[in-house]
Amino acid sequence: xxxxxxxxxxxxxxxxxxxxxxxxPQANATMLVLDASGSMWGQINGRSKIEIAxxxxxxxxxxWQGGDxxxxxxxxxxKGDCADIQVLQAPESNNTxxxxxxxxxxxxxxxxxxxxxxxxxxxxxxxxxxxxxxxxVSDGEETCNADPCELGKELxxxxxxxxxxxxxxxxxxxxxxxxxxxxxxxxxxxRYLMADSAAELNQALKAVAVATPDTPKPEVKSAQxxxxxxxxxxxxxxxLEGIEDQGATRSMDFQVNQTAKDCQAICYAEENCxxxxxxxxxxxxxxxxxxxxxxxxxxxxxxxxDADWTAGVKPGVEIILAESxx
Numbered sequence: 001x002x003x004x005x006x007x008x009x010x011x012x013x014x015x016x017x018x019x020x021x022x023x024x025p026q027a028n029a030t031m032l033v034l035d036a037s038g039s040m041w042g043q044i045n046g047r048s049k050i051e052i053a054x055x056x057x058x059x060x061x062x063x064w065q066g067g068d069x070x071x072x073x074x075x076x077x078x079k080g081d082c083a084d085i086q087v088l089q090a091p092e093s094n095n096t097x098x099x100x101x102x103x104x105x106x107x108x109x110x111x112x113x114x115x116x117x118x119x120x121x122x123x124x125x126x127x128x129x130x131x132x133x134x135x136x137v138s139d140g141e142e143t144c145n146a147d148p149c150e151l152g153k154e155l156x157x158x159x160x161x162x163x164x165x166x167x168x169x170x171x172x173x174x175x176x177x178x179x180x181x182x183x184x185x186x187x188x189x190x191r192y193l194m195a196d197s198a199a200e201l202n203q204a205l206k207a208v209a210v211a212t213p214d215t216p217k218p219e220v221k222s223a224q225x226x227x228x229x230x231x232x233x234x235x236x237x238x239x240l241e242g243i244e245d246q247g248a249t250r251s252m253d254f255q256v257n258q259t260a261k262d263c264q265a266i267c268y269a270e271e272n273c274x275x276x277x278x279x280x281x282x283x284x285x286x287x288x289x290x291x292x293x294x295x296x297x298x299x300x301x302x303x304x305x306d307a308d309w310t311a312g313v314k315p316g317v318e319i320i321l322a323e324s325x326x
Contacts, residue, residue, distance in 0.1 A: 032072070036076035037139070113142070127159045131160055254289040276294065
């Protein structure tokens with residue numbers, strides 16, 4: 001099974017020894033990875049981000065039904081130390097009160113070793129043997145000479161079933177941090193959500209808690225250039241290279257004598273077109289054909305339609321299969 005291709009520079013990260021060793025985790029174990037770098041003392045509407053995060057984690061844990069969960073924090077003990085990573089609670093059941101207590105005691109001071117922290121969380125979850133999920137909350141970019149995007153690809157390829165759900169807290173859209181965090185999530189089949197307030201962080205954590213750990217990953221395969229009887233759509237909530245759809249799909253009204261071949265030719269002539277589909281005359285009661293062009297930026301969803309519809313995607317682009325597709 002292939003995965004959506006993501007941008008990133010090759011990087012390596014050192015495994016940092018934790019202060020606690022996880023007990024043998026059960027299937028579907030989750031590790032919450034919390035940013036405790038110095039920037040978490042920054043304020044939003046008069047409250048520090050760490051205070052907001054403490055409350056949001058508590059709300060998420062109130063309704064937690066995702067099985068074993070643990071807690072790892074980074075940057076909470078020493079300034080300027082990329083090795084300041086600590087497993088505060090091993091993944092276990094019935095330990096949400098202990099996690100709340102640990103989160104309440106965290107005081108941000110240090111660096112942002114995202115890659116090494118997520119790697120250690122995956123190791124604690126025995127990701128190469130069991131299904132493993134990480135929920136990362138970060139308010140900044142990697143500051144320890146590593147690439148979270150490449151790490152995500154590495155962990156995904158080496159895992160049984162590894163997923164990283166990522167929340168960018170008070171992150172500027174389009175920034176380096178935004179792209180890094182989005183790529184880490186997308187490369188593992190996880191969700192990436194941005195939160196700029198206490199309410200949004202609460203919503204984001206609850207959303208990924210619902211998605212953890214039993215939400216199946218979509219099936220993805222290489223593109224097919226000619227698909228009679230199908231249309232293409234964007235997959236809700238997905239991102240590629242940190243980009244959402246945001247209107248990248250555009251339609252063109254065709255003359256009655258124009259065909260699916262004409263639609264394909266237009267897409268192939270445009271560098272930024274990833275895929276297309278052709279709607280014949282009479283579709284949705286329209287008295288002429290239409291051509292829909294899909295921009296690059298996220299996986300494309302294959303949807304079954306009537307026989308006269310046709311879709312296609314360029315070589316190298318990837319699609320998520322509909323259940324009825326072969």
